Amino acid sequence: MSEAEQTAVAEPQRIHVRRLDPAAIGAVMSREVANFKTFWKGTTFSSVLEPIVYLLAFGLGLGATIVGDVGGVPYVQFVGTGMVATAVIFSSVLPAMFGTFVKHHFQRTYDAILATPVDVEELVTAEMLWIGLRAGFYGSAPLLVTIGFGLDPAWGMLLVPVFAFVTACGFAAFGITVAASAEKIDQFNYVTTLAVTPLFLVAGTFFPIDGLPEGLQTLANLNPLYHLVELVRGGAFGFETVDIFHFGFLLVMALGMWRLAISRMQKRLID
């Protein structure tokens, strides 16, 4: 090989390598954005329409016929504020579970990404943050819809996307953990039936949990969605001191699930 040919090779690229490199996380998220641009319409349509359907069915249906108000709050507004939690869990857990599984097993996307200077910790963090951002946005949609049903806007509502984002990050990490642990995609049915559905039903969305038996109330207190519902209602109707605890619970849950997701994905992706 001639000297001229030898010099054609590019100079070594020295990159700044550190843990949780924002450039790596941003790059992985840019891939998600590029893909999301191809299906955002369908996702936005279902994410916005679904809470409206729930609001019409429960808020107006039950509200007009069976339940007038809850603690002085019109039932449609009670359900509307609670629906934020429903929107958050469905737009975080499900995309995380199915998306992670498909990208790993079928599309082999993670093999391609991990062949670049990105590690599992950065990959999982990026996936979680992206789903968290999306679900934080879509999770706030029911609140806007409820305003259309007579809920008075309040400054505290501006914090709802933040609450929704933190909760969604936790549930996204939970979904990634499930995907990393599952051998077959069918196994997600168990998670949906045994975890997701009970969590969304016993979160105080459709009825106050203080009407439940004591044991179930204790369990409901461990449900992150309950804490999110309380925070959203705090944003809409006025915060209380206990809301700091609710937010703290969600932060701890998100951090714990994030680390668990990284650990499970590390085992799954690195032989």
Add this chain to the structure above:
Amino acid sequence: MSAPAIRLKQVVKTFGPITAVDGLDLEVPTGICLGLLGPNGAGKSTTMRLLTGQAIADSGSIDVLGHSLPSDGKRARAEMGVVPQLDNLDVDVTVEENLAVFARLYRVADVPDAVDRALELARLTDRRRDRVDELSGGMRRRLLLARGLVHEPRLVLLDEPTVGLDPQIRTQLWSLIDELRGQGVTILMSTHYIEEAERLADEVAVMTAGSIIARGRPADLVLEHAGRETAEIYAAPAALAEHRERAEAAGLRVRPAGPAIAVMGAERATDGLIPESAVRRAASLEDVFVLLTGEEAE
């Protein structure tokens, strides 16, 4: 003399009871194309995964471009490009978006410039705004190659780069890989296509059961293991068995070749050992491959 681009020393990797890589010693000097030739299950893909940090060796040491793996894997990966065996492009997004994402993953400073260069290399500039699922198989394969080169790596790992492709597309890719060789990029190419290794590789390492059993320039390997000439003898099974026995008794190496047997080193055969009806041809790397691995090659 510069340090080798890749150095594996006594590397072992097991998956439960299966030893995929078994005490592998491999050095790839800077600037050459090394063909890692072996049958399916020889440990080639596991070796590739070890080099990208997607598998961690049970024992032994791995250095890539002066970086020790797995501890310094991210730095090593920043300087190498990987072209996988399976197409894992994002099919719903455009050609240029696929490249731009990977330019960002590799932390390229000027992403648009890198994308333009990669498009040119893959000869896909006029298809840059098309979705990947609108491309032909050959174009997708070229894009996959360009994606691994978007950051102008010093080292490229090609994992079965043309597996499953038709001959025209394979030839297109070979031209692209040959261009890389010309630029002095170090290439480690795993393949089980003999012709691919013969055409592209400066050196070939034959791998089986997780370790290297022969290594050298293709012509040298052929001469060392198969001599200069191979005679293919076609006959009924009983006659073939007889020819084989006589050839082996005379110290020649024999391998099955479909309906025939191939007698290697036929130039050394004494009169009458090789029948007149035998087809004589130059010994090939395929002869060496089958002889050493006991596998039929493609």
